[in-house]
Amino acid sequence: MRAVGATAAALAVPAVFLSASRRASAAQPQYVLWLERMDTGEQVADAFSLDGKSVYNPGYYRLCAALRDAHVAPAEGDVYISITLIELLWGVQQALLEQGVRQPIVIHSGYRTPETNARTEGAATNSLHMYGKAVDFEVPGVDIYDLANLCWECPRSGGVGAYGGGWVHLDTGPRRYWSG
């Protein structure tokens, strides 16, 4: 796995991303994120942290791999995804679980190499997808605009884009909302 942009630095100093009220149980990891890739159908459900304070690398790496750019070889397409983005997706999934929605987050696009981004219709030229800081996804059975609203309400979400074609864009950049 390789580093892109500044995401490697984020690993060296894991973000303090959880409030003191959310304590992990040693017996049952809480910080499990359940992802499915739309293109291959593969599913990953792994913990990115065991204690809510530090990153659990084996699980984190598997989640990064699930967000890879599959248009290129793994050496090129498997990168360190922003841990903030992983936490954001987890927050979205937790909010859905609280509403009784028990479904994977289905990934349309995670990391993109510059070449893949250039070939992606409608993609921004300096897209945060190229830095492992953006993801496009849907959740089965959840309306796209409801999902976008839920993302917007999640603490620390950056950009949220609702696409009527069937996905939500979520990133860790400046806070902004759009629909496309």
Ligand SMILES: [Zn+2]
């Ligand atoms: Zn996007």
